[in-house]
Amino acid sequence: MLEFLFNPMHQGWIVQGLFLTVEITLFGVLLGLGLGTLLAIGDIYGKKPVKAAIAVYVEIFRGSPLFVQLFLAVYTVPTILNLQIDHAILAFLVFGLNSAGYQKGYVKGAMETILDDQMQAGLSTGMSKIQTLRYVILPQAYRIVIPSWTNEFCSLTKSTATLGYLGFMDLVGAGLAIKGSNYEILPVWIVIGAIYFVWITGFAKIMDVIYEKKRIPGVELAMQS
Amino acid sequence: MADFVMEARNVYKTYSIKKIKKGDAACNVPVKHQVEAVKNVSLQIRKGDIKLIFGPSGSGKSTFLRCMAMLDIPDKGEIYLGDECLTAPGADLNKARARIGFVFQHIYLFRHLTALGNVELALRQVLKLPKEEARKRALDALNEVKVSDCINKYPAQMSGGQAQRVGIARAIARNPDIILLDEPTSALDPELTGEVIDTLRDLAKEGTTMLIVSHEMPFAREVAEEMIFYDEGKVVETGPPSLFFNAPNTDRAKQFMTRIINRTTRE
């Protein structure tokens, strides 16, 4: 029943698939964090048109399925731009842009809880707004954001499962390929599901530990039970 | 011109506050109203001066003090730091604030940094001091306010009195031209105010230029050269402590002094 696990070719596919899944999620979530932070700052300090543009951006990326966004990017962007772009790069960009739409909300929420007093304190010592953001606000906001960020990581990883249907060799792609060579279907998907589960749950566990480690001594951060 | 370390000329500041109950912002209709916190206030401070602003709460003292540090931008009027007009367009406020120490009522330490980190940060990032020198100056400042025992503690691990003294250390570490203190003791438990007052007394002895908003009357009597009675956005009366403790000229100041002295003696 599980003989496909001992087939070196299938092992290769699975390893390759896991690698692609991990790679694209990590890059996507980091790009999302960077861009999300910029969007959050823009939304707090920007003028009206900037805020409106950010709201539209967020609505587009949060309002439609990632699946649709991926197809749109992979099938249409090269045609429109008349350029040969590596599909993996497009997919990575879509994940990053999509994730930014969500992470903007988390970062902004975290910033708002600390902004009032800490910004004043920063300015009072002669630091500029940007310096205060860099050295005072963001280090605290990022600590607060870790649990939401972990959730975002989990759901982004799960969304990468769509990649297999765009012809990528991610974990689902590997599963589809193995299924193609006449194995029983159920064990294949159970194994693929288990690999996702271990990776996501393990990563979430690591983030929990980091969250605990990075906690500001004496401060109770957002309750988690 | 540079007679004064700091000067405020005809400063006005009005702001509208929206009162929203905390927690569920969207389900309360915000009540908007205008507060005239500072109405035509002028003030001069010479080097070594210690001036104390006092008056009823909500009268705009804190707003005025924040205007002095340009943490609130005045609507009208000028603020001078030495020769430099801070209210002029294009003034480098960050540079100016680096020369002004500010101590907050609610302390406002950087929560993610230790006491040392709090003091060090601006020395490193604003004055761009090398690491060792920043550390040395931070330690000196913390020593001066007598909190060297909690240099590695985080704000949430300190008592209010310790935290506020770290706040003072953060303000003095840059050797600012002047220190502005916004009710530095009023958020503290009564038994902790003493240690902060002692610190301020030490600073006064060293000839630090200070503008303090405070209701600590015994302290005021001891160190202030001039007391400023502030009410409803205006300076009502100015004079040496002896004036206020014996016979203030205005009725309002008289009433306020009576009330506050009664309260202090009862305690």
Added chain:
Amino acid sequence: MDVWQQFIILLEGVPLTLSISIFSFLIGIVVGLPLAFIRVYEKEISFVVDAYEKIFRGVPEIVLLLLFFFGLRPFFPFPFGNAFFVACFVLGLRSAANQSQIYRGAIRGVGDEQMIAGMSVGFSKWRAIWYIMIPQVFNFSTSGLGSEYALLIKDSAYVYVIGLAEVMTRSLQLAKSGPGDYVTPFVLGAAIYIALTFPFAFWLDKWGNKRKKKIGL
């Protein structure tokens, strides 16, 4: 095929998208509420809920859909041979895991006093939960449920992998059958999804705030 015709074809997928989302949402409520209360009030067995939530947090919806549909169909043609059932089953149970967390926050929001007050008038624990807690829990979970609903609308696109002809599947079919025009079907599809997700979450949040105001919170 002109844009309008394409649009009509896509619109015909909306009922399916909506019914999958709504059924899943309802399954999510029915399963998620008890999970939340078990997690809060039955500490001895809350590890089961924890494991349940972790599994749905850690396994992609697509893999679950494939597993239950293609994997279990040979063994249990009923009910797993029915793609619509599998879609609602998987997305509903996934939603239950999310909703359980939303309700848990809401239970904290309602507060322990309410529970104690309920028990003080003689209710048993689960009767107090039914009569006192559940009616109030929804007031505190509107914003979370709004985004959960939007999430379900979007995730219903995954059922493309088990061949249900909802909006996403139709976009792809149009794109592949058309004369190389990939842009229009997907842009239209995306617009339909945005239109479906946007107003409801907005409305639900408003309603929740009104409710809270009404009961003085």
